[in-house]
Amino acid sequence: MFKSGRFVADSLGDLRESQVQPNGVDLTLGAIYEQSEPGRIERGGKTVGDRRELEPSDGIYQLDRGGYIVEYADRVVIPDGHIGFLLPRSSLLRNSCMLDTAVWDAGYEGRGEGLLEVHHPIELEQGARIAQLVLADAAHEGTYEGSYQGENL
Numbered sequence: 001m002f003k004s005g006r007f008v009a010d011s012l013g014d015l016r017e018s019q020v021q022p023n024g025v026d027l028t029l030g031a032i033y034e035q036s037e038p039g040r041i042e043r044g045g046k047t048v049g050d051r052r053e054l055e056p057s058d059g060i061y062q063l064d065r066g067g068y069i070v071e072y073a074d075r076v077v078i079p080d081g082h083i084g085f086l087l088p089r090s091s092l093l094r095n096s097c098m099l100d101t102a103v104w105d106a107g108y109e110g111r112g113e114g115l116l117e118v119h120h121p122i123e124l125e126q127g128a129r130i131a132q133l134v135l136a137d138a139a140h141e142g143t144y145e146g147s148y149q150g151e152n153l
């Protein structure tokens with residue numbers, strides 16, 4: 001069963017009321033990076049490639065077509081007994097952009113990252129709502145202890 005937006009908000013803590021939605025909470029845009037060096041994914045490990053941070057102009061990012069790494073401004077906590085899914089705000093889709101996301105594991109805490117696909121130039125304001133996090137009940141063995149635990153805090 002998916003939890004209410006209020007439950008998700010209580011799990012995350014420090015959010016604006018405008019971020020609380022009926023079925024989840026909206027995450028906001030913290031920073032945007034352009035990858036500059038290749039990463040590597042091996043059988044037994046991985047390396048994230050170097051990136052450079054973009055500077056917004058008067059708080060606005062003007063993005064041309066391409067792929068960008070976004071860092072969310074909000075600290076996410078996935079409580080025990082749950083799994084998180086992050087979905088793009090539909091206004092992104094309606095503007096020819098997509099946010100690619102993965103599973104948020106029980107026990108994870110941090111300011112996560114995602115891949116923003118820009119298929120038509122767009123302007124994004126730092127702090128704008130760009131995605132919605134939902135939580136569902138989930139059985140699990142252990143909790144997240146990977147290398148991204150505590151990232152960007």
Ligand SMILES: O=c1ccn([C@H]2C[C@H](O)[C@@H](COP(=O)(O)OP(=O)(O)OP(=O)(O)O)O2)c(=O)[nH]1
Pocket residue numbers: 086100101102103104105106108111112113114144145146147148
């Ligand atoms: O779109 C997403 C989805 C998840 N996460 C966070 C929460 C998740 O718990 C953590 C690790 O994700 P995943 O397990 O997919 O990463 P990995 O590449 O398998 O790394 P690790 O080996 O550290 O688990 O990253 C994000 O920042 N963005």
